[in-house]
Amino acid sequence: MKSANKRIPSYMKVYNQIKDLILNETYPIGSFVPREPDLCNMFDVSRTTVRKAMALLEQEGFVNIQQGSGTEVLDRKTTQKLNRVTSFSETLEAKGYTVQSKSMHIDMFIPSNNILNDLNLPSENQVVRIQRIQLANNQPIAIITNYIIPDLVPGILSDTGTFVSLYKHLESKYGIKITAARDTIRARSADFLESELLELPIGSPLLIDYRITYSLSKPIEAVVMIVDASKYEFSISLSGRP
Amino acid sequence: MKSANKRIPSYMKVYNQIKDLILNETYPIGSFVPREPDLCNMFDVSRTTVRKAMALLEQEGFVNIQQGSGTEVLDRKTTQKLNRVTSFSETLEAKGYTVQSKSMHIDMFIPSNNILNDLNLPSENQVVRIQRIQLANNQPIAIITNYIIPDLVPGILSDTGTFVSLYKHLESKYGIKITAARDTIRARSADFLESELLELPIGSPLLIDYRITYSLSKPIEAVVMIVDASKYEFSISLSGRP
DNA sequence: AAGTGGTCTAGACCACGAA
DNA sequence: TCGTGGTCTAGACCACTTA
Secondary structure, X not given: OOXXXXXXXXXXXXXXXXXXXXXXXXXXXXXXXXXXXXXXXXXXXXXXXXXXXXXXXXXXXXXXXEOOOEEEEOOHHHHOOOOEEOOHHHHHXXXXXXXXXXXXXXXXXXXXXXXXXXOOOOOOOOEEEEEEEEEEOOEEEEEEEXXXXXXXXXXXXXXXXXXXXXXXXHHHHHOOOOOEXXXXXXXXEOOHHHHHHOOOOOOOEEEEEEEEEEEOOEXXXXXXXXXXXXXXXXXXXXXXXX | OOOOXXXXXXXXXXXXXXXXXXXXXXXXXOOEOOOHHHHHHHXXXXXXXXXXXXXXXXXXXXXXXXXXXXXXEOOHHHHOOOOEEOOHHHHHHHOOOOEEEEEEEEEEEOOOHHHHHHOOOOOOOOEEEEEEEEEEOOEEEXXXXXXXXXXXXXXXXXXXXXXXXHHHHXXXXXXXXXXXXXXXXXXXXXXXXXXXXXXXXXXXXXXXXEEEEEEOOXXXXXEEEEEEOOOOOEEEEEEOOO
């Protein structure tokens, strides 16, 4: 058994059961769930536990809790997949493309001072560089370059081709969990080399995503993604006050 | 008095005091805050209250709470302003530009079916359209068009020029609070009209942000922002698993 | 005024991490 | 094993919304 017999907190049980009742429309959209003392009786738990479960449901956009009036079930179609940038392959596959890596190259490299600064590394410091050309329906669509702090990923140089998702690889092999990211999205025209690699006319618009990923507020890696703008767009869903 | 004498929950007092102790480096980065029972004694509150305060601090990236080991103070430089797209004027002002609206036009308009669909409105439905040209250091930099569900903003047609921030106007005059947003960011080349309005050569790369804003999971408005890509970039900060 | 969620307590026991 | 945070209870009182 890998991770089977873990105790499930009762607020998670309450959370799951209420979520099911919402999803199977026992509590339909627009209706109100029972008041908290009643939920306590239904699940035989204290109000603290009910409230923790409801707070989770509110955070995920299932309900709107309002003091004085009650807890309303929301139409969740519009608030799914909150707080994230949709991933590259996910977006393309939703559009009907088949996504794969053309090839991958891993080496050591001294990046620009901007990148070293974002990674909290000194000048002239080497990092692990992973270069990939991404294909959609066998057409080149993006050039992706990762710059990873080398101390965190010993031995990664020999992992060429052994992983598909870099983030899953970092978590499973090195125990690194990405907890935050900062993306900067720009656009500019393709230069000669980019136009050759992506098989585009020179001057075609490109989307550039520069991302720093963090684990526990420490930077882990920087990524530059250069994409054919005619075939790609970024989707971002955010909850909370803008 | 507008909203002065509101009772402050004691978990907020605890939250603010611990935040101050972190900011003035009584609890420096890398150190551990006192264990929860000690915090209870220090602030004379129950552990529930301390834990609510600490949960807030963790959510905002001040600390990392770890069962078994303790609560560590994090370096917060890297995790500020999480979960939002930085606003237009904010980004430009950080770069030293002075931002203002050149002019504003408000009318009724029948938008594309895509927009009507995103706003859950039927075909041929009119919406309130707000068109603006944004200036940075007196140079045109962006064309912004808002499409708002008309029932939500009666009388807004006469508000031309009476507001700077649309979202603050919606909240103060109509009580509409934006709670979520979905952005799609694309890039393409400027056509003739765009190049005239933004004073750019035809074919220059443009960034396009299409945003739907929501209040309590109901769509409120759609926005199209067309920006000179050489002068602007989007920054997005996200916390949580990618 | 009635009914809802919001805050808070004091104490108990469980589960994880490091020594 | 010991010290930390994680979960949970039963009950109390406060504050907001609606009518």
